[in-house]
Amino acid sequence: MTVRIAVVGGGAAGMAAASRAKRLLGDKAEVTVFEKGSWISFALCGTPYYIGCRVPTLDMLVHYPLEEFTRRRGINVKLKTIVTEVDPGARQLRYRSLATGEEGVYEYDYLVLATGARPRVPGEWLRYRNVYTLHSLGDADRLRATVVRNDVKRVVVIGGGYTGVEAAENLARLGRRVILIHSGEWLLNKMLDHDMAGELMERAQNAGIELVLGHRVTDIEGAGDIAASVLLDNGERIDGDVFLAASGIEPNTTLAEQMGLKIGETGAVWTNERMETSIKDVYAVGDVAETRDLVTGGRVWWPFATAANKMGFVAGTNIAGGDAVFPGVVRTSAMGAFGLYVAATGLNEEEARRHGFDAVAVKVKAPTKARYMGEPGEILLKVVADAETGKLLGAQAVSSDPSSFWRVNVIASLIWRGATVWDLFSVDVGYWPGLNPVWDPLTIAARLFFRKLGTKP
Amino acid sequence: MTVRIAVVGGGAAGMAAASRAKRLLGDKAEVTVFEKGSWISFALCGTPYYIGCRVPTLDMLVHYPLEEFTRRRGINVKLKTIVTEVDPGARQLRYRSLATGEEGVYEYDYLVLATGARPRVPGEWLRYRNVYTLHSLGDADRLRATVVRNDVKRVVVIGGGYTGVEAAENLARLGRRVILIHSGEWLLNKMLDHDMAGELMERAQNAGIELVLGHRVTDIEGAGDIAASVLLDNGERIDGDVFLAASGIEPNTTLAEQMGLKIGETGAVWTNERMETSIKDVYAVGDVAETRDLVTGGRVWWPFATAANKMGFVAGTNIAGGDAVFPGVVRTSAMGAFGLYVAATGLNEEEARRHGFDAVAVKVKAPTKARYMGEPGEILLKVVADAETGKLLGAQAVSSDPSSFWRVNVIASLIWRGATVWDLFSVDVGYWPGLNPVWDPLTIAARLFFRKLGTKP
Numbered sequence: 001m002t003v004r005i006a007v008v009g010g011g012a013a014g015m016a017a018a019s020r021a022k023r024l025l026g027d028k029a030e031v032t033v034f035e036k037g038s039w040i041s042f043a044l045c046g047t048p049y050y051i052g053c054r055v056p057t058l059d060m061l062v063h064y065p066l067e068e069f070t071r072r073r074g075i076n077v078k079l080k081t082i083v084t085e086v087d088p089g090a091r092q093l094r095y096r097s098l099a100t101g102e103e104g105v106y107e108y109d110y111l112v113l114a115t116g117a118r119p120r121v122p123g124e125w126l127r128y129r130n131v132y133t134l135h136s137l138g139d140a141d142r143l144r145a146t147v148v149r150n151d152v153k154r155v156v157v158i159g160g161g162y163t164g165v166e167a168a169e170n171l172a173r174l175g176r177r178v179i180l181i182h183s184g185e186w187l188l189n190k191m192l193d194h195d196m197a198g199e200l201m202e203r204a205q206n207a208g209i210e211l212v213l214g215h216r217v218t219d220i221e222g223a224g225d226i227a228a229s230v231l232l233d234n235g236e237r238i239d240g241d242v243f244l245a246a247s248g249i250e251p252n253t254t255l256a257e258q259m260g261l262k263i264g265e266t267g268a269v270w271t272n273e274r275m276e277t278s279i280k281d282v283y284a285v286g287d288v289a290e291t292r293d294l295v296t297g298g299r300v301w302w303p304f305a306t307a308a309n310k311m312g313f314v315a316g317t318n319i320a321g322g323d324a325v326f327p328g329v330v331r332t333s334a335m336g337a338f339g340l341y342v343a344a345t346g347l348n349e350e351e352a353r354r355h356g357f358d359a360v361a362v363k364v365k366a367p368t369k370a371r372y373m374g375e376p377g378e379i380l381l382k383v384v385a386d387a388e389t390g391k392l393l394g395a396q397a398v399s400s401d402p403s404s405f406w407r408v409n410v411i412a413s414l415i416w417r418g419a420t421v422w423d424l425f426s427v428d429v430g431y432w433p434g435l436n437p438v439w440d441p442l443t444i445a446a447r448l449f450f451r452k453l454g455t456k457p
Numbered sequence: 458m459t460v461r462i463a464v465v466g467g468g469a470a471g472m473a474a475a476s477r478a479k480r481l482l483g484d485k486a487e488v489t490v491f492e493k494g495s496w497i498s499f500a501l502c503g504t505p506y507y508i509g510c511r512v513p514t515l516d517m518l519v520h521y522p523l524e525e526f527t528r529r530r531g532i533n534v535k536l537k538t539i540v541t542e543v544d545p546g547a548r549q550l551r552y553r554s555l556a557t558g559e560e561g562v563y564e565y566d567y568l569v570l571a572t573g574a575r576p577r578v579p580g581e582w583l584r585y586r587n588v589y590t591l592h593s594l595g596d597a598d599r600l601r602a603t604v605v606r607n608d609v610k611r612v613v614v615i616g617g618g619y620t621g622v623e624a625a626e627n628l629a630r631l632g633r634r635v636i637l638i639h640s641g642e643w644l645l646n647k648m649l650d651h652d653m654a655g656e657l658m659e660r661a662q663n664a665g666i667e668l669v670l671g672h673r674v675t676d677i678e679g680a681g682d683i684a685a686s687v688l689l690d691n692g693e694r695i696d697g698d699v700f701l702a703a704s705g706i707e708p709n710t711t712l713a714e715q716m717g718l719k720i721g722e723t724g725a726v727w728t729n730e731r732m733e734t735s736i737k738d739v740y741a742v743g744d745v746a747e748t749r750d751l752v753t754g755g756r757v758w759w760p761f762a763t764a765a766n767k768m769g770f771v772a773g774t775n776i777a778g779g780d781a782v783f784p785g786v787v788r789t790s791a792m793g794a795f796g797l798y799v800a801a802t803g804l805n806e807e808e809a810r811r812h813g814f815d816a817v818a819v820k821v822k823a824p825t826k827a828r829y830m831g832e833p834g835e836i837l838l839k840v841v842a843d844a845e846t847g848k849l850l851g852a853q854a855v856s857s858d859p860s861s862f863w864r865v866n867v868i869a870s871l872i873w874r875g876a877t878v879w880d881l882f883s884v885d886v887g888y889w890p891g892l893n894p895v896w897d898p899l900t901i902a903a904r905l906f907f908r909k910l911g912t913k914p
Contacts, residue, residue: 012895043827043890043895045827045888045889045895046827046829046890049890055830060828060829061829304888305888305895306886306887306895306896306897306900307885309895309896310882310883310900313904314912317912323912323913324907324913325883325913327883329885330885331885332885334888334889334892341891341892343887343889345885345887370500370502370503371517372500372503372518373512403859405887405889406863406867407863408887409867409886409887410866410867412885412886412887413874413876413884413886416871416876416883416884416885417870417871417875417876417880418874419870419873423873423874425767426767426783426873427870427873428751428763428764428786428788429763429869429870430789430790430802430862430865431502431761431763432791432792432793432798432862434798435793435798435862438500438502438520438763440763443767447770450781455774456782
């Protein structure tokens, strides 16, 4: 008896689930992946760098070639194929090839829903040929093909989150005039507190990017299928030759809703920590699934690649009869732009207050290594803790040195295990003068907490 | 009533204790530091780089100038002054100036012993003018002054720990022929398992350093006050123009013993987690003090700069009537040489076995970032865990990329909070393609543990 496993979506999470289940079950399983696009196992995080031509070819953004999955791992992959309907009672799905129009029915024992996320853009904006999104390798390819043309002088980027900022940087590197419109008062306003975003914005402007902050795009106007300008909520019009809508994504739950899967409070598919959904033998993984926020204890939608991979791995393990869990996230994220590495974990100060914590925050500006080992970089580090318990709640760091990312990872690891500001002082982070100062910025942050919370619990 | 605080030793730990107590007590305290050398607040970790002329001047190795402590912080500093005797009953100490010969008595309310460590070298070796140690800024200055001379062609370094390896690298950079003699079978054998030391040794040899491993130096021979060769335990003789004895250090407990302080099982001064010794109002901090190993639960002597600073801070806090603790270490350390960053935390595999753990180890060789973001470095990461509980016991990493250091710090933070291999899989380490692969080497290590310990506790 062969176990039949259907995986809908060939991104990170879907391929991780498929690979893991097939590896554990071998010949006992038939695994079939349905992917609407032309690529599987793709790295969406790399698309801004493809646009900027720092990643020369699209296939570099594919983690493994198709043959790795089909020949070596023995997984069936149906590219350019959409799943139109799932009947969870009958355990069968209908699919259609976008290439040939061929339709079919696939009967499964287990279904993994990995349909990912989709750009949150008004449909009418997309009727213009020169309005783009950036949420697939195809999107990246079309956008780059356009912007490298000489007649593209002004690019309007809508959205100042990770994707908008990284895309804006790369478009500016191509020599285009870039106007970045963001509804938040500062860039990356969901990741960083306002007082942490200054240097990034300064560097963006120095790179020639015009920032329009605190305003929402209400409409895009144009003639025929060519957009000419965006209209802001203050009535202002901003012209452009090309427009990139990067104002957010949402879980792609169309199929989940059709199937009758429980949708969680975040709008993504509800899952337990085994990545099971509300329907037996149906798993949801990656950007379509919600998980737990281990800092707040609440539910969270966290569409990031590492979480997606781990969710896929866990689902694949459990389908194969194993027992694995993905407990949730503390919401660690990172990005790079304009020579800065920006990272955050847990709650920022504003979020911590909003969640009802008696939040106390400290901020350190310090060299990243011993001065005598050559000109050090500088790190701006902010740590947030709960005044009542001393528990670490979150951290943000910005530096031209990658250690900002790693210092945030150290705090993420401490938060993961419920550590306090007193742990942050004592925790045995190593020292070597070429890598950090003898009083690491992490330890300095802990000392600043001492002033507010005392030196001992 | 002024509180009188005597600090014996002006290195990292002593100055941290002095500064902290004075800061908290202000005018209510008189703080006097007795330092036998000419510098305080010095960075011994930088001395190898001074020898190699990468740190041009000695004063760059002083964290803060003397005036910072005397004028700004209001601390009395007696340089070139040794404390010859302490009478803890009478709470007084006798000191003598090495510069003027002047002697004096100082009465104290609190004493901080921060006498540090000293090279473990047979006294008779030091009768030769061309045998050096490297445990003070003065040592570094004398050694550099000698080796830059043209007639120094062959330098014999005795000891393949941190100091020996870093000194050997820098001596080789000066164009000297370097022979490194080490009693261990591999370099850094107290830090790394044998299977982690290969690349470092290969690079040392490529840098022109001759390695003589697995042999002990039994004697140094010479004529008059000039040494000519070392004698090995196999009878071999190795000639040299200059000799550096870097075969280890030991706690400098002379004064502690004279005072009658309890010496711990490690040979260093016994302390509790408030850094108090066996005599009331006497504290010991830094390289003279022992602490707790939080992995084994036993006592440990851990003479490293960050621990020293924190011990000093804690002692200073407690002397000032506060309440602070230094719970111990998980033994995180790091070094850099030959373009490699080497870091370790906790127990290596051999140590774990020796301590009676049912140790299981995994090893990962992986790229340090996504390939499409430019040529990645490679990291060799080894993680050790307890097979019975899954608890993380230690990690070692080697890479040309500093992320080896930080990945070890992430594991150190997890060990600090008693985390397991299952935490290592789930812990929310961030991802950005320019900084790590989407499956971070840490997560890959956790997956390898799954094969041995299962996917769930």
